[in-house]
Amino acid sequence: MSDYILLLVSTALVNNVILIKFLGLCPLMGVSTKMDGALGMGLATTFVLSLAAAASWMLENWLLNPMGLQYLRILAFILVIASVVQFTEMLIRKISPPLYQILGIYLPLITTNCAVLGVALLNVQNQHSFIQSLMFGFGSAMGFTLVLVLFAGLRERLAVLQVPELYKGAPIAFIVAGLLSVAFMGFAGLA
Amino acid sequence: MLISVMPLTFLGLILGLLLGIASRILKVERSSIVEDIEQLLPGTQCGQCGNPSCAAAAQAVVDGELKATFCPPGGRAVAEAIAIKLGIPLDLNTLCDEGPKVARINEALCIGCTRCFKICPTDAILGSAKHMHVVFADACTACGKCEAVCPTECISLEPVQPTLQTWVWSQPAL
Numbered sequence: 001m002s003d004y005i006l007l008l009v010s011t012a013l014v015n016n017v018i019l020i021k022f023l024g025l026c027p028l029m030g031v032s033t034k035m036d037g038a039l040g041m042g043l044a045t046t047f048v049l050s051l052a053a054a055a056s057w058m059l060e061n062w063l064l065n066p067m068g069l070q071y072l073r074i075l076a077f078i079l080v081i082a083s084v085v086q087f088t089e090m091l092i093r094k095i096s097p098p099l100y101q102i103l104g105i106y107l108p109l110i111t112t113n114c115a116v117l118g119v120a121l122l123n124v125q126n127q128h129s130f131i132q133s134l135m136f137g138f139g140s141a142m143g144f145t146l147v148l149v150l151f152a153g154l155r156e157r158l159a160v161l162q163v164p165e166l167y168k169g170a171p172i173a174f175i176v177a178g179l180l181s182v183a184f185m186g187f188a189g190l191a
Numbered sequence: 192m193l194i195s196v197m198p199l200t201f202l203g204l205i206l207g208l209l210l211g212i213a214s215r216i217l218k219v220e221r222s223s224i225v226e227d228i229e230q231l232l233p234g235t236q237c238g239q240c241g242n243p244s245c246a247a248a249a250q251a252v253v254d255g256e257l258k259a260t261f262c263p264p265g266g267r268a269v270a271e272a273i274a275i276k277l278g279i280p281l282d283l284n285t286l287c288d289e290g291p292k293v294a295r296i297n298e299a300l301c302i303g304c305t306r307c308f309k310i311c312p313t314d315a316i317l318g319s320a321k322h323m324h325v326v327f328a329d330a331c332t333a334c335g336k337c338e339a340v341c342p343t344e345c346i347s348l349e350p351v352q353p354t355l356q357t358w359v360w361s362q363p364a365l
Contacts, residue, residue, distance in 0.1 A: 083206040090217040
């Protein structure tokens with residue numbers, strides 16, 4: 001049990017998917033301007049990431065490995081991820097139309113979020129068991145959501161600050177993201 | 192070759208089936224009247240009624256938040272169709288419909304800034320940077336968006352000139 005908690009903490013904080021592995025930077029910049037949008041995006045990605053990690057484990061161990069089709073891995077995983085995203089889109093549209101409006105184009109773009117494919121591939125690389133894969137996916141997604149919400153909070157504050165003309169908008173956001181990444185490196189001491 | 196194609200095809204079929212079932216179960220119910228009203232609207236999402244899209248405007252008019260005469264590009268014809276569809280009274284006095292119009296570019300003033308054709312919802316303006324732009328009258332719905340963004344005020348909305356096909360005798364005056 002403690003192994004799983006350790007895995008969860010280490011994927012969420014120590015090996016944070018955005019700030020340490022630099023996967024999924026597009027939503028970090030794209031949907032972090034408003035807090036509720038960031039939280040919604042984080043939760044949607046959590047759902048997709050966990051489900052995709054589990055589905056890709058099943059695909060790898062029940063279909064690709066027994067048939068010796070490892071070279072089809074990326075293609076098959078993308079197929080599964082795209083389907084999960086489609087499903088999530090339908091679900092959100094049904095459950096929360098306002099969230100659907102806020103997320104807009106970024107919802108289908110979860111398909112191309114490299115964190116989702118990255119986690120699925122890392123699961124295979126590290127030869128995780130099913131539960132470990134699920135934990136790894138969920139932990140990464142938690143880390144993703146945490147960073148997205150933190151960053152959205154920072155950007156909401158940045159929006160009302162007097163930033164030098166040169167750094168207004170995206171540049172200052174990138175600098176803040178870099179500083180946040182440096183801060184997250186401190187979690188390496190946990191391990 | 193076949194051994195790699197078959198599993199992927201199989202996978203795609205299963206996932207497609209699952210998504211199809213999910214879309215049936217998770218279908219968002221939209222009232223058919225809203226969809227009917229949306230069909231009547233121009234569908235250019237010009238935003239002149241204050242709603243972000245024609246779908247939102249259709250929803251608002253069904254909810255009674257907008258009058259039937261809310262759609263400026265639609266003019267009198269659309270207002271009448273909506274009023275008949277919804278069975279609501281129509282006050283055409285509030286509608287200043289001066290007949291169909293079309294945008295026209297004053298070539299002498301056009302500086303080729305490309306702003307108007309970027310904003311045009313129906314792609315009715317052709318042009319490129321630093322070249323004169325031109326309006327396709329057939330595609331223009333006279334929504335007025337180009338008129339608002341033009342930096343030299345060279346775009347004007349003008350009444351459609353009658354052609355041999357559309358000209359009619361004027362009503363006899365007493």
